[in-house]
Amino acid sequence: MTIKGVFVWDDTDWLSDPEDRFGFRATWKVKRVLAKEESVFQEVAVIETEGFGKTLVLDGVVQTTEKDGFIYNEMIMHVPLATHPQPADVCIVGGGDGGAAQEAVKYSSVQAVDMVEIDRKVVEVSQRHLPEVAGFGEPDPRIRFVYEDGTAFIKERENAYDVIAIDSSDPVGPAAVLFEKPFYQDAKRALKDDGILVCQSESPVFHPEVLKRVHHTLRELFPVVRTYLAAIPTYPGGVWSFTLASLRHDPLEADGQRLVTAGNRYVNHDILDGCFRLPQYVKELLS
Amino acid sequence: MTIKGVFVWDDTDWLSDPEDRFGFRATWKVKRVLAKEESVFQEVAVIETEGFGKTLVLDGVVQTTEKDGFIYNEMIMHVPLATHPQPADVCIVGGGDGGAAQEAVKYSSVQAVDMVEIDRKVVEVSQRHLPEVAGFGEPDPRIRFVYEDGTAFIKERENAYDVIAIDSSDPVGPAAVLFEKPFYQDAKRALKDDGILVCQSESPVFHPEVLKRVHHTLRELFPVVRTYLAAIPTYPGGVWSFTLASLRHDPLEADGQRLVTAGNRYVNHDILDGCFRLPQYVKELLS
Known part of the structure; x- marks a missing residue:
């Protein structure tokens, strides 16, 4: 069975991101293929790897793994949800693996999570x-x-959400518009x-140029923009950025007491504060 | 030319750590081999990679790179040097690439750096x-x-250093003793x-079991033990730990004003504080 992203070397199957424009590849030993399906949009596979367990792979690009998917999902949801004083209505664009939505419903104030996944x-x-x-x-009934x-869905909404999370794949192909100003303007109105x-x-x-552009574009639209980092072993380079853009509440001024920590494996009060403390090369990139 | 750690795939040379017990390999595209020499201890190579520039490789294991070596070197030296009120005498065990020593001599209080490298x-x-x-x-004359x-050298010293940095390779082969209690006891006396x-x-x-053991062994010997993290793209998983063990000064109580930041690309005042804020899974590992 041919799977995008899987190649044979030394009689062993290896999974490797196609991303090699920097000549760097993260490579996982494949134990077995659990699913391979074709959607209108892409090849959707779940591959069991030796070190990271089950891995969701879209068109050959690793999206999330059993071993460390929690880091990304906790970081993208808890930081905004602990910053907002009373988040009730949440929208997640992308995030079809469901991990971010699972984190959102940990907050008792959350009444509805719209999970908008194109695929x-x-x-x-x-x-x-x-x-x-x-x-x-069964998924939580609030989801x-x-x-x-996602872009069409967000365009139709106005004054609807306390938190919108863009849990997208890389800015190539269909996800590219999710990194552009027109979409951010629509999201602001939503x-x-x-x-x-x-x-x-x-x-x-x-992808320093992507981070820089996202950060500066959001600054044109929002009074509060904060970039934060997490260490995610699965993603190339191991360090990943998130950018929070807020119309009023500043995570650096939030007291953090609303953070839900029960069951978390990454985010705690230390991380909620520490994640905004950026290395010098990232500060200079964003300045 | 055969180089440890380099293999051919698809007519291209790739450099890959032999570390694959978790089935995970970081892999770099090779541009050219700049040096390959045999010492009594190991194969010493410098390989130019496409994305990370020149890379020091010992027996096939990537040690440091032109692109991100500064992260490791700044983190291992600035944190203790900014914690100590007046560091004058510094010893570095290992660290033959010289990067850590370069950071140490940024501190004007430092009078001597003993760089003890076996190879x-x-x-x-x-x-x-x-x-x-x-x-x-020319290297700074203080070096x-x-x-x-390193173990024999440290064993002979007493009451000699303000800061000792163990800048070792992985705990296999000759470096293994640098992760053991007898060596830490000698270092404490030095x-x-x-x-x-x-x-x-x-x-x-x-290597959670290594981190855990190092942390707990040092706790038996030192009143203040603090583990801190950095995001280092070159190392597998992207997140790396350092553990500081102190006889008196606590980095969490240091005012950080002594930190030298000029020329730094990673460590700044935010990092000096933020690096000790650990994710929940690391806290639980160390508890």
Whole structure:
């Protein structure tokens, strides 16, 4: 069976991101392929790797793993949810693996999570083959799955959300528009007047120009913009950035007491504060 | 030319750590081999990679690179040097690439740096082929190179150093003793009575048992033990730990004003504080 991203070397199957424009590849030994399906949009695979367990792979690009998916999911949701004083309405654009939504419903103030994923197949395959990330059993009833283009969905909303999280894949192909100003303008309008937008803003090592552009574009639109980092072994370079853009609440002034920590494996009060403390090369990139 | 760690795939040379017990390999595209020499201890190579520039490789294991070597070197030296009120005498065990010593002499209070590297070849090759890490031109006259076994050297010293940094390779082969209690006891005796020991304590993701053991062994010997993290793209998993053990001064109580920041690309005041804020899974590992 041919799977994008999997190659044979020394009689062994290896999974490797196609991302090699810097000549750097993260490579995982494959134990077995659990699922391979074709959607209208992409090849959706779940591959069991030796070191990181089950891994969601879209068109050959590793998205999340059983071993460290929690880091990304906790970081993209807890930071905005602990910053907002009373988050009730949440929208997640992308994030079909379901991990971010699982974190959102840990907050009792949250009443509804609109999970807008363009590719239904990603949700189905994740729920069936990757419950360690997507969640076991029936999803929380507050989560509403919407299989629609995220940009079109957001464009139609106004004053609707306390928190919008852009849990997208890399800015190539269909996800590219999620990194552009017109979409951020629509997202701003879809937020309530003290709402918070958060997005994954790529690697400061391998995609510094993306992070820089996202940060500065959001600064043109939002009074409070804060970039924060997490150490995610799965992603090339191991360090990943998120950028939070807020209409009123500043994470650096939030008291952090609203942070839910029960069951967390990455985010705690120390991280909520420490993640905004950036290395000099990242500060200089954003200045 | 056969070089440890380099393999051919798809007609291209790739450099890859042999470390694959978790089935995870970081892999770099090779541009050319700049040096390959055999010492009594190991194969010492400098390989130019496409994305990370010149790379020091010992017996096939990547040690430091032109692109991100500064992160490790700044983190292992600035944290203890900014914690100690007046560091004058510094000893570096290992660290033959010279990068840590370059950081140490940024502190005007530092009068002498004993660089104890067992393998002279590592120093020579680094100075000749990797001056971006080892330093251009003549080394600072405060740096004294000692080509000796670090354990024997430290055993003979008493009340000699303000800061000892264990800048070792992984705990396999000759470096293994540098992670053991007898060596830490000798290092404690080699410190002045308010001295600080710091060591690289491996990846919390790939070698959690090493980090845990180092941390707890040092706790048996020192009143103040603090583990801190840095995001180093070159090392597998991208997140690396250091553990500081101190006879008196606590980095969490230091005012940080002594930190030298001029020329730093990673360590600034935010990092000096933020690096001790550990993710939950690391806290639980160390508790």
